[in-house]
Amino acid sequence: MNKLNSKIPDGPLAEKWSKHKASIKLVNPANKKRLEIIVVGTGLAGASAAASLGELGYNVKVFCYQDTPRRAHSVAAQGGINAAKNYKNDGDSVYRLFYDMIKGGDYRAREANVYRAAEVSNNIIDQYTAQGVPFAREYGGLLDNRSFGGVQVSRTFYAKGQTGQQCLLGSYSALSRQINKGTCTMYSRRDLLDIVVVDGKARGIIARNLITGEIERHGAHAVVLATGGYGTIYYMSTLAVNSNASAAWKAHKKGALFANPSFIQIHPTCIPVLNDYQSKLTLMSESLRNDGRIWVPKEKGDKRLPNDIPEEERDYYLERRYPAFGNLVPRDVASRAAKERCDAGYGVGDTGLSVYLDFKDAIKKQGKEAIEAKYGNLFEMYEKIAGTNPYERPMRIYPAGHYTMGGLWVDYNLMTTVPGLYAIGEANFSDHGANRLGASSLMQTAGDGYFVIPYTIGDYLADEIRTPKISTDLPEFEASEKEVLSQIDKLMAINGTQPAKSFHKRLGKIMWDHAGMARNEEGLKEGIKLINELEKEFWTDLKITGTKDELNQEIEKAGRVADFFGIAKLICQDALNRKESCGAHFREESQTEGGEAKRDDENYSYVAAWEYIDENTAQKLHKEELTFDFVEVKVRSYK
Amino acid sequence: MNITLKIWRQKNAKAKGQFVEYPLSDVSPEMSFLEMLDALNNKLVKEGTDPVAFDNDCREGICGMCSLYINGRAHGQETRTTTCELHMRVFKDGETISIEPWRSKAFPVVKDLIVDRNAFDKIIQAGGFISVNTGSASDSNSIPVSKAKADDAFDSASCIGCGACVATCKNSSAMLFVSAKVSQLANFPQGQVEAAKRAKNMVAKMDELGFGNCTNTGACEVECPKGISIKNIAKLNREYLSAKLSD
Ligand SMILES: Cc1cc2nc3c(=O)[nH]c(=O)nc-3n(C[C@H](O)[C@H](O)[C@H](O)COP(=O)(O)OP(=O)(O)OC[C@H]3O[C@@H](n4cnc5c(N)ncnc54)[C@H](O)[C@@H]3O)c2cc1C
Ligand code: SF4
Ligand code: FES
Numbered sequence: 093m094n095k096l097n098s099k100i101p102d103g104p105l106a107e108k109w110s111k112h113k114a115s116i117k118l119v120n121p122a123n124k125k126r127l128e129i130i131v132v133g134t135g136l137a138g139a140s141a142a143a144s145l146g147e148l149g150y151n152v153k154v155f156c157y158q159d160t161p162r163r164a165h166s167v168a169a170q171g172g173i174n175a176a177k178n179y180k181n182d183g184d185s186v187y188r189l190f191y192d193m194i195k196g197g198d199y200r201a202r203e204a205n206v207y208r209a210a211e212v213s214n215n216i217i218d219q220y221t222a223q224g225v226p227f228a229r230e231y232g233g234l235l236d237n238r239s240f241g242g243v244q245v246s247r248t249f250y251a252k253g254q255t256g257q258q259c260l261l262g263s264y265s266a267l268s269r270q271i272n273k274g275t276c277t278m279y280s281r282r283d284l285l286d287i288v289v290v291d292g293k294a295r296g297i298i299a300r301n302l303i304t305g306e307i308e309r310h311g312a313h314a315v316v317l318a319t320g321g322y323g324t325i326y327y328m329s330t331l332a333v334n335s336n337a338s339a340a341w342k343a344h345k346k347g348a349l350f351a352n353p354s355f356i357q358i359h360p361t362c363i364p365v366l367n368d369y370q371s372k373l374t375l376m377s378e379s380l381r382n383d384g385r386i387w388v389p390k391e392k393g394d395k396r397l398p399n400d401i402p403e404e405e406r407d408y409y410l411e412r413r414y415p416a417f418g419n420l421v422p423r424d425v426a427s428r429a430a431k432e433r434c435d436a437g438y439g440v441g442d443t444g445l446s447v448y449l450d451f452k453d454a455i456k457k458q459g460k461e462a463i464e465a466k467y468g469n470l471f472e473m474y475e476k477i478a479g480t481n482p483y484e485r486p487m488r489i490y491p492a493g494h495y496t497m498g499g500l501w502v503d504y505n506l507m508t509t510v511p512g513l514y515a516i517g518e519a520n521f522s523d524h525g526a527n528r529l530g531a532s533s534l535m536q537t538a539g540d541g542y543f544v545i546p547y548t549i550g551d552y553l554a555d556e557i558r559t560p561k562i563s564t565d566l567p568e569f570e571a572s573e574k575e576v577l578s579q580i581d582k583l584m585a586i587n588g589t590q591p592a593k594s595f596h597k598r599l600g601k602i603m604w605d606h607a608g609m610a611r612n613e614e615g616l617k618e619g620i621k622l623i624n625e626l627e628k629e630f631w632t633d634l635k636i637t638g639t640k641d642e643l644n645q646e647i648e649k650a651g652r653v654a655d656f657f658g659i660a661k662l663i664c665q666d667a668l669n670r671k672e673s674c675g676a677h678f679r680e681e682s683q684t685e686g687g688e689a690k691r692d693d694e695n696y697s698y699v700a701a702w703e704y705i706d707e708n709t710a711q712k713l714h715k716e717e718l719t720f721d722f723v724e725v726k727v728r729s730y731k
Numbered sequence: 732m733n734i735t736l737k738i739w740r741q742k743n744a745k746a747k748g749q750f751v752e753y754p755l756s757d758v759s760p761e762m763s764f765l766e767m768l769d770a771l772n773n774k775l776v777k778e779g780t781d782p783v784a785f786d787n788d789c790r791e792g793i794c795g796m797c798s799l800y801i802n803g804r805a806h807g808q809e810t811r812t813t814t815c816e817l818h819m820r821v822f823k824d825g826e827t828i829s830i831e832p833w834r835s836k837a838f839p840v841v842k843d844l845i846v847d848r849n850a851f852d853k854i855i856q857a858g859g860f861i862s863v864n865t866g867s868a869s870d871s872n873s874i875p876v877s878k879a880k881a882d883d884a885f886d887s888a889s890c891i892g893c894g895a896c897v898a899t900c901k902n903s904s905a906m907l908f909v910s911a912k913v914s915q916l917a918n919f920p921q922g923q924v925e926a927a928k929r930a931k932n933m934v935a936k937m938d939e940l941g942f943g944n945c946t947n948t949g950a951c952e953v954e955c956p957k958g959i960s961i962k963n964i965a966k967l968n969r970e971y972l973s974a975k976l977s978d
Contacts, residue, residue, distance in 0.1 A: 233875030
């Protein structure tokens with residue numbers, strides 16, 4: 093039986109979404125009040141969804157692990173948010189945005205979903221502007237745009253280097269308004285620990301109150317996960333340190349298929365590892381590549397200071413290899429090119445694991461002030477962390493784990509394979525294929541939350557209007573709670589010697605070395621072996637102090653690490669299965685003579701969706717074949 | 732580097748807290764302040780002692796979650812820096828560093844260095860928004876806004892809701908936080924419709940939640956990691972006055 097029915101509407105690409113909206117079921121206002129929806133996560137996806145569902149009249153319960161919804165990691169997005177407004181009159185359109193995403197994703201995303209994401213993009217900008225989001229403006233008072241990695245039009249809206257924060261505060265303000273009205277109820281400082289499934293449908297969650305340690309049951313007619321990505325699998329990444337895979341993993345164990353887990357974007361421009369205690373890698377917005385030029389010395393192991401290396405002894409390797417796009421090639425291409433140079437011995441810095449990003453020419457041409465106006469806060473941030481001044485000396489950068497294209501499998505309505513369980517934002521897999529283009533995640537997360545889920549969830553809930561309030565006394569809640577408690581007890585009983593964080597760090601290293609920017613069969617198999625060994629050690633030598641009935645950050649960390657082991661193995665399994673290179677997934681066995689990624693459309697033009705069986709059985713692969721009716725599948729070239 | 736940490740430990744909201752001293756050796760100047768605390772906690776857990784609880788998430792100065800009062804100053808001695816952006820290179824070998832939670836009646840201590848800042852959410856819920864439902868917005872460029880006003884709005888909007896202003900203020904006033912939101916939204920034509928009501932409701936909520944009055948000492952501005960200016964407070968007062976006048 094094929095579990096995967098993507099429910100893509102018929103008809104021409106440009107009409108699918110409007111036709112679908114017009115034909116799906118609606119819930120009348122009187123019934124909405126009686127229907128409860130749980131939204132977990134308050135990033136652009138979750139906060140926008142919760143606010144919009146609240147406005148529609150549903151009864152919404154909202155959860156996040158931070159102390160307030162305004163701190164979801166969307167807050168950290170710097171560069172911008174795309175929309176097909178064509179305000180610059182440079183030939184942009186919904187179709188072009190769609191096409192760029194399909195191509196950028198290396199033809200591994202669903203046409204219909206991507207087109208819809210492009211289609212609703214314009215509404216997002218209007219919505220945020222109306223909410224008072226201070227996007228950058230031109231002197232005439234109209235909105236400004238900039239161009240962003242991987243495309244040739246200027247369609248990126250931005251608010252200095254804080255676009256994510258400003259958009260999130262927009263969504264948060266809408267959510268706050270609904271909380272004030274009583275349609276949304278906020279439960280912050282909660283960790284989702286399980287999804288409760290009753291008669292095959294998602295009917296609630298089990299959460300831990302992080303202040304009191306209490307295990308809580310919450311029931312609802314539908315559950316929406318907006319819990320973000322799992323890039324922290326590498327320990328060091330551009331994500332917030334508490335970002336985690338637990339919600340998605342728990343949903344997966346409860347029957348939601350997990351799609352393309354190994355599609356993880358490594359961002360090319362991050363501050364490199366500077367010391368052994370480092371706990372995260374800070375992103376330097378890719379907008380810097382608009383003016384900065386990337387280079388390494390032409391001579392191997394050249395130890396001179398960058399400014400002492402004359403022009404003709406520098407290798408601007410991106411400009412050399414990709415003359416058409418130069419420094420603006422997509423992220424996966426830029427990351428791999430940096431790795432290639434460093435592996436070949438041309439890297440700079442003590443570790444040899446970094447390359448230069450140089451603003452000398454841009455400052456010469458445009459003046460320091462112009463550069464400061466564009467990137468001032470980023471330069472400041474760099475200096476605070478790295479201790480050198482980028483106006484005077486090139487930045488050092490290196491790729492870092494950043495974004496997960498993979499995630500819970502969803503159909504066109506954004507529903508997972510568990511009826512009533514939805515996944516939106518970075519938590520799902522749907523719109524970016526094997527690689528995400530810059531500024532298109534904020535667009536997709538906000539689009540999912542504001543303009544997709546409010547419609548599509550109605551199609552499911554229309555059949556639930558006779559379902560009474562979900563009782564949390566049901567045996568399924570009881571069983572879920574018991575399981576959660578026994579897991580916590582088990583973790584606490586180990587009473588070994590090592591804190592959870594140290595396991596996370598070691599797991600991250602295994603993942604980076606074996607399932608990072610480049611993968612091969614031997615390495616992946618070795619990776620799985622090492623993960624298994626580390627997992628065993630975790631379950632025999634973990635140390636948690638304190639008790640479970642209080643604020644206990646060691647319990648929080650340990651639970652997350654326990655879940656990371658599962659997803660880490662699944663990433664390796666997926667990467668092993670996909671013997672082609674595509675987008676961010678680079679299998680060393682599948683490359684051209686020039687070292688470019690070699691896709692294999694004949695055998696791998698599908699979404700790999702994995703089904704969890706049990707702890708001792710390998711996960712089962714389901715394939716959703718991808719068809720391209722509206723674009724011609726080509727070799728992705730940025731030469 | 733070797734340092735001594737003097738840290739506020741408090742088991743829970745009801746317990747009485749106290750300072751506890753911890754020596755810490757092998758601190759690298761390259762570490763961030765929070766990485767230094769990670770190292771301490773790593774050591775404490777291995778010894779079987781409860782680690783120090785502190786709030787943090789993004790570790791890059793944007794989420795507003797970190798909130799430590801270091802050597803008597805909110806977010807430490809560096810200006811325009813959050814606790815997570817602070818690096819050990821600004822401290823001296825052999826130094827004793829005191830670390831406390833935010834102190835304010837409106838931000839009760841939850842455990843150790845963690846406080847409850849829910850009051851900020853409640854203030855925003857009282858009016859820190861423009862009432863616009865999803866889907867009802869018109870084309871963005873149909874309402875031009877001068878670049879100067881948009882830039883001004885951006886500066887106010889860059890508040891990260893950390894609460895350092897409250898922790899620093901001798902009156903525990905939340906005026907800088909409230910005024911930043913009020914003036915951000917008042918800069919836009921669509922935000923002006925509710926401007927007076929917004930100011931009134933947010934200020935009333937602030938008073939109700941136990942924040943003190945603003946006596947214009949300006950301490951908040953000095954410690955704000957995002958450089959939010961006290962000019963915002965003057966703007967708030969104008970909006971507030973006009974609301975009162977029209978009552
Ligand atoms: C440094 C950085 C810069 C970026 N810059 C850009 C950019 O310029 N443009 C762009 O388009 N994209 C950018 N991205 C990507 C983009 O920011 C994210 O993909 C997007 O914001 C994700 O939004 P989200 O709503 O899906 O999840 P998030 O914003 O990550 O929110 C996750 C939510 O889930 C909650 N949560 C998670 N796990 C649990 C749990 N177990 N229990 C309870 N709650 C939980 C959290 O509390 C949080 O509220 C950037 C990402 C990073 C890391
Ligand atoms: S005004 Fe400044 S100090 Fe106060 S909450 Fe905002 S960012 Fe923090
Ligand atoms: S941890 Fe996010 S601002 Fe410090």
